[in-house]
Amino acid sequence: MTTTETPTRRITTAKAMAEGIALEMRRDPGVFVMGEDVGAYGGIFGSTTDLFAEFGADRVIDTPISETGFIGAGIGAAVEGLRPVVELMFIDFYGVCMDQITNHMAKIHYESGGNVTVPMVLMAATGGGYSDAAQHSQCLWGTFAHLPGIKVVVPSNPYDAKGLMISAIQDDNPVLYLFHKGAQGLVWMEKNPRSIAHVPEESFTVPIGEAAVAREGTDVTIVTLSLSVQHSLDVAEQLVAEGISVEVIDLRSLVPLDTQTVLASVAKTGRVLVVDEDYRSFGLTGEIAAVIAEHDPMMLKKPFRRLAVPDVPIPYARVLEQGILPTRDKIAAGVRELMS
Amino acid sequence: MTTTETPTRRITTAKAMAEGIALEMRRDPGVFVMGEDVGAYGGIFGSTTDLFAEFGADRVIDTPISETGFIGAGIGAAVEGLRPVVELMFIDFYGVCMDQITNHMAKIHYESGGNVTVPMVLMAATGGGYSDAAQHSQCLWGTFAHLPGIKVVVPSNPYDAKGLMISAIQDDNPVLYLFHKGAQGLVWMEKNPRSIAHVPEESFTVPIGEAAVAREGTDVTIVTLSLSVQHSLDVAEQLVAEGISVEVIDLRSLVPLDTQTVLASVAKTGRVLVVDEDYRSFGLTGEIAAVIAEHDPMMLKKPFRRLAVPDVPIPYARVLEQGILPTRDKIAAGVRELMS
Amino acid sequence: MNPLNRLDLYKQMVRIRQYESRILQEYHADKKPAWDIGAGLIPGEMHLSAGQEPSAVGVCANLKQGDAITAPHRPHHFALAHGVDMNAMTAEIYGRDTGLCRGKGGHMHLFDPENHFSCSGIIAQGYPVACGQAMAFKRKGTDHVAVAVAGEGAANQGAFHESLNLASLWKLPVIFVIEDNDWAISVPRSHSTANASNADRASGYGMPGVRIENNDVEAVFEAAGVAIDRARAGGGPSLIEIHTLRLWGHFEGDAQAYRGADLDTLDARDPIPLYAATLAEIGDLSMDQVASIAADAAAEVDAAITFATSSPFPTADDALLHVFA
């Protein structure tokens, strides 16, 4: 064992999430998990893998298909001092429970004048790319980032997935934890090798509200998050051959948003492409534009560019869906246009 | 009578909305109204005033407090060729029915490859300023404009309220019609005189997707909508005395968004303040920044400025609420800053 | 089950009515000449509970410190009956910095963590939250219960259904209370609800359901006692529908033109004089006591209003605090 041991234990993003939860469950008996198929099944997208076996049905609770009911129950439990980790299977289902999320989970702390806290994690799968069509492929992080009172984190890789999960559970605020199905490293879905990576076994945190410079570069800044970070890193590597140096900013958190890291990069490159798998208008891409334009529009050597879903529902057929997703080809084209 | 007759019949925004609905109900037997307290009560904010008396309980239908149920029923009726006008009493209640709105009303046409239409109006009251606190004072138009498949209109005055209502009912698409309580001209709420104005008695339309230049000016462009148009016009009048010429753009529609009118104005003034009673981040203000920065950031002589609710839930106490709303004082300060 | 103390029930009802009557006055006092909902010492919507005292008083007389309540948009009677501090609650309604929520919540969002009391302005959405509080009580091994309150109109909201199923499935110590005051704003029960009694819906979730007629505080007390004992003992949730009375408008400013003949009989159905008469008849209440109970209540409410009106306002900058902990 000693000779073959490697310091790089490589695990999937899904496993990293579950590991983060398990560590917190061992540490704090107030942490429990609740959602549809989180028990024996282990979460449809693997977010609760192996938790049921270790913690049992009392702490890893399968629920009826009653999202308003069980998310509300999570809020009630959190208000009474527990730390529920609640899964909404797909973020697309937010519409059946949005009131609990945004009128209750998000607002109770404020409405109570700071007297009540809601230390709860709501996790949900996001994203498309595998022909799951209009009701099961959305990202919607812009929707939640717009509404005050919820921290919103969106990891792009196994390390951040674990560290952000631990931070989220320890946070005294409600945290919406959005994980992209395509970045989970699932055996049954096309995946980028970046979804399997070294993650330390022990507990560690990734601070909520700090973006990462996923790759340094000097010509163009790509501001992005989630699966699109993986695509953007691929593109950045590919464009080296064309002599283009791309900096990739992985936002990791939308609320709070790390505007300093974005502005520092744009100050350096003067060219910015925001890549977002959420809908284009009235969302993340606009917010980044505003952050820059408020600070100093003269930073931009070229007009601002954004690549996002062009305000259409996500279509089913692969050719249609690939047509509207921010694929590597479109990212590369966007970067090249900024350099032209 | 003949001598005292005046061509300027002045009515409130609420009455103008109801008049638009009545005209369409007379014209088309497929139009009917459904919602909580829309019948004998006439709509909590007057949007269905007098309709019950004219059209009766069969066409002006009081519903149980089952928003998912009756909005979904509106969708089903629309799919079968009727033209329901459905009221969600406060837009803040979207969370109990968001799935019907965004996964069904918005997407059916697209999902069906254009084979099914959903000619339906969903109207809802928005806005604060009268101490109705965190769950009854939101605007949230940015939330809906972000999600594809719904036209979003937001009138600021009686004339547009009537014309946009008629356009919305005649439109073959779902239209979300958001009216600000504070611009309804209600007898029981503080109001701007601009909420009572001349409106022709006959039927007319205001096209969906066209912004209005509510006031021409040369120094600063205020891009805004709804009640904030009224405030901005007041401020524009007041700032004449300081020698500042303000152009006020009333967006009127968010989807489709009239980017041409915005860009033309910013090209002229080079200074822009977006005034929005919705939450600041990831919303309308960002979208306008992106529209400008995509087109040409060099248009801006001064950094982009936005005035919106600073990402806090709406507090109850008057002093707190006035502290976070885009009041006239704050609008004036924003304009002055752009001129300094 | 707690012992029945008729005089306490009466006193609590009078105290609540006195409170609502004074808030009614204060609310309207300074909204003239042009009535403006946003103006005055107490701005915003105001949903008062006059006539509904029996439900709050009958239920809460069975609760103990550590039990929870989630109330709806019409919360004052439950708040007061559950022991929420009248001064802090009043200051909140007046938007003061000494308020329960430092002026951020207002009358529909009263949060008192000490008494595990909260309310929400969104119909039926307190039901799921109560389930979660009950989960926490159970997981902690306590015998505490959560009481979830809503109106008969609210019982047609999806959250009602999900919560009842969840609570029954997981045997949670929740008591679901429905105050049937015949109206949901202008919509009568017959136009909102397909069956005659929500108690009948309880069996669809495998839980006991009972409907109490005549706004009878003692019957509420008894039924709530049974349900709460059952919940404390691990027997799971129950539903109690109380046929009560909305004496005033849905909210202040509601002209109630829709209400018709119902309005004429209100005085005769006011539960407080009726209960006073009952108690007098059985010799439990004298005319002197009626007067002194009223006077005590008035004094307490006056003191609370004085506390509120003499408290400082928050500052505009405070609005930026407490978004996150």
Place this chain on the structure above:
Amino acid sequence: MNPLNRLDLYKQMVRIRQYESRILQEYHADKKPAWDIGAGLIPGEMHLSAGQEPSAVGVCANLKQGDAITAPHRPHHFALAHGVDMNAMTAEIYGRDTGLCRGKGGHMHLFDPENHFSCSGIIAQGYPVACGQAMAFKRKGTDHVAVAVAGEGAANQGAFHESLNLASLWKLPVIFVIEDNDWAISVPRSHSTANASNADRASGYGMPGVRIENNDVEAVFEAAGVAIDRARAGGGPSLIEIHTLRLWGHFEGDAQAYRGADLDTLDARDPIPLYAATLAEIGDLSMDQVASIAADAAAEVDAAITFATSSPFPTADDALLHVFA
């Protein structure tokens, strides 16, 4: 009520099973070597209805042109039994331009306005839409009905409750169908539903409710006939819960490790051979007929698949069309 035609019921069940079996093959055929849900001729989630044919066939045998159905994520059996064109439906599942929805919808979003058929992937959300279709039918003075289908898991979603109340209150011609296949993905009925039968919930809305055991197509046919006749005659909605069987996984790729012993008895409970045996016993079905019915079904399905696979794909730019009419 339509006359009972046993052979037609059988044929339709076989036709549907043949369809699902071929889609199963096709779906898995080209997802190897590394099984990738997004790859192949049929990408995405796939929820097949094998074992649940009796509910769709029994219900739809009572419908006529102009009646509506809203189905859930598992829609094929209802689509086919209701007359949705097999070619267009298959082309849609293959993401082709000739598909029902030009490839935009996929298997969970099949829209056929001619047959008033639709489905949705969001649990229970077809229920309210069916109420609206029924409203329209009633307002237009027709005797058409709307059938709303969902699973037993879905019956714990708020939309269920709101829809049943609304339909009963307004006496809408809706038939609420619950397919109880014992499972909601990995969650057994006992972990999702607090009472034994959803039929018992119907009385809470003042409507008739019936539960049909044994996946019995004729019993479904009879019960649906009664409910549909009642609805056509203006008698309002009914609820029918059908105890049926999910022969395969929740979706394709589901290993069903959670399912345990339940898996062992599946073959013996398959409703199609069971019904064939019943019909053979009473002399309504010969072995020859069994073979020819199977062959006809196979030919029809093959033709549909050929139609689909020989149809053109949409182009990437088509994705921008049809956001607005």
